[in-house]
Amino acid sequence: MTTEDVKRDGRKPARRSLVEAQEAAMRHGRGGLPQAERAVLVAVEFTGERRKLTAAARLAKTAAAVSAGTALEDVDLSAAPKAVADLDFDASLAEFEELARSAGAEVAATLIQRRPRPDPATLVGQGKLEEIEGVIASTGADLVLFDHDLSPSQLRNLEAKLPCRIIDRTQLILDIFARHARTREGQLQVELAQLEYQLPRLAGRGKSMSQLGGGIGTRGPGETQLETDRRKINLRIDHVKEQLESVRRIRRQQRQRREAVPVPVVALVGYTNAGKSTLFNALTEAGVLESSRMFATLDPKLRQLTLPSRRKILLSDTVGFIRNLPHTLVTSFRATLEEVERAELLLHVRDASSPMVDEQKTQVEKVLAELDVSKKPVIEVLNKIDLVGNDEGMPMGAPGSIAVSGLKKLGLDHLLAAIDGALVVDPLIEMQFRLPQSEGAVLAALEAGAVVAGKRFEGNLAYVTARGPASLLNRFRRFRERVVE
Structure with missing residues (x-):
């Protein structure tokens, strides 16, 4: 019986086992979302959570007014929280649409539902489910993308009622990761996350299929599919x-082997599409992929960088974070994120042109706390300042923030100087040396690895003042000039 015969008969074609589909996806190096598929996007906002947020915002605004001595009747408690909530939902929706495009999907339609709480059976209500089915029929969509994680039962119920594939937010992010994994390590981490995601979603599929044994004592219902x-x-x-x-x-x-030679590691962290790879290229001229697509960088990159003090560091470019980052990704990519855990200093790259720059910072800090690295020293880097117009107020971070443009290579000198000053494992010190001219190798080492502030010759002696890493200068302490008082 052909697929068309099955459709005319009113029955759905038989589904492959999930493991077969998973293995086929792995063979193609993707999580199961082919290119150029038409997708219907469904975004759900739960107003019960929003009311809690609005009440909290009003309470904070009232407390601020009381502390400032403002009369409560003069405080507008209605407009601001609602505007903030709307901005948050609009930014989340735009981010979800960009996720879909990054996965290679063509957005056929976007549907929005606001309800007090999620429907336990299908996440959305029955009326919205019928609307989704109508949009699928009118647009010829191949799949429906939900900007929310679906429970195994919700996923099964939606697949039973809708005539196409259903993909939730976690599965969509996993697919993008699968597309961008290039190294063997990255591919293994993506596969592990996909398998752990699929395992609890097997229930209810292929129950009637069983394998019978072929010997005495093995005849019976056998092992189900x-x-x-x-x-x-x-x-x-x-x-x-x-x-x-x-x-x-x-x-x-x-x-x-790296730690045998004291070279500090500095890691770039930040929200996805904050410009980390562009800044990485501007600092190191590494030529790694720069893309406006989300999660363009998946595999970690390490490059050596020489600071103004002439000491060398290893700069690491890492995967970007995102709001509601699935926990399975954090655990599966712990090998990739080990560079963040081992780094002496973190550069938190923020998109200064984003309207949600403060919320993005909160999401990044949440992931860093999950990795137990939130107590590491951090330099905030406000990137993309070339996109901030004169009439727009550039967001101000902590007092130590550095404003740069990785694309235009603006402010990089200030950033390098800030990195130089923040490293404490191999601190910068200044030392005066008295070197016999026969020790030319020592003088060459100082000039190569430190900043020589002064140098004069008297007879067969060279008097040198150098500022550089303690590990280098202490190697030549025997030539240190003693000051006689």
């Missing part, structure tokens, strides 16, 4: 974890 899928996925998860542990072991060996 569901149990087979679970067993295969669990075996694959164990295998991927073993391979990732091998990758981590190799990475630890490489790090131990």
Whole structure:
């Protein structure tokens, strides 16, 4: 029976087992979202949560007015919280549409529903479900993307009622990660996250399919397809974890060789599409991919960089963060994010032109806290200042913020100087040396690795004042000039 015969008969074509679909997706290097598919986007705002946010905002505004001595009748408690909530939802919706385009989808329609709380069966109400079905029929959409995580039961109910595939926010992000993974390590981490996401969503699929044994004592209902899928996925998860542990072991060996020579690591962190890779290229001339698409950088990059003091550091470019980043991604990508955990200094790159720059900062700090690195020293870098017009107030961060433009290469000297001053493991010190002219190798080492502030020759002696990393200058302490009082 062909697919057309099945459709005329009123029945759905048989679904492949989930493991077969997963393996086919892995063979193609994607999470299951082909290019140029037409998608219907569904965004849901829960007004019950919004009312809590509005009440909290009003309470804060009232407290501020009382502390300022303003009469309560002169305080407008209605407009501001609602405007902030609307801006937040609009920015979230625009971000979701960009996620869909980054996955290669063509947005056929965008539907919005506001309801007090989620429907436990389908997330959206019955009326909105019928509207989605009508939009699918009119646009010829291939899939529906929900800007919300769906529980396994919600996913099954939606698939039973809608005539196309259903993908939630986590699965969409996983697909984008699968597209951008280039190294073996990145591909393994994406596969692990996808398998752990799919495992609890196997229930209810293929219950009637069973495998019968072929010997005495094995005849019976056998192993259902569901149990087979679970067993295969669990075996694959164990295998991927073993391979990732091998990758981590190799990475630890490489790090131990690096740590034999004291070279500090500085990591770029920030929201996705904040311009981290552009800034990384501007500082190191590495030529890594720069893209406005979300999660264009997935695999970590390390490049050596020489600071104004002439000491060398390793600069690391890392994957960007996003609001409601799935927990499975944080755990699966712990190997990639080890550079953040090992870094001595973090550069928090923020998009100064984004209207949600403060909320993005909160989301990044939330992920850093989950990685247990929130107590590391941080320099805030306000990037894309070339996109901030004169009539717009550029957001001001902490007093130590540095304003730069990675694209126009503005403010990089101030950023390098701030990095120089913030590193404490190998601090900058100043020392005076008295060198015999026969020690030309020592003088050359000082000139190569430190800033020589003064140099004069008297007879066969050279008097040198150098400022540089303590690890370098202390190697030549035997030539240090003693000051006689």
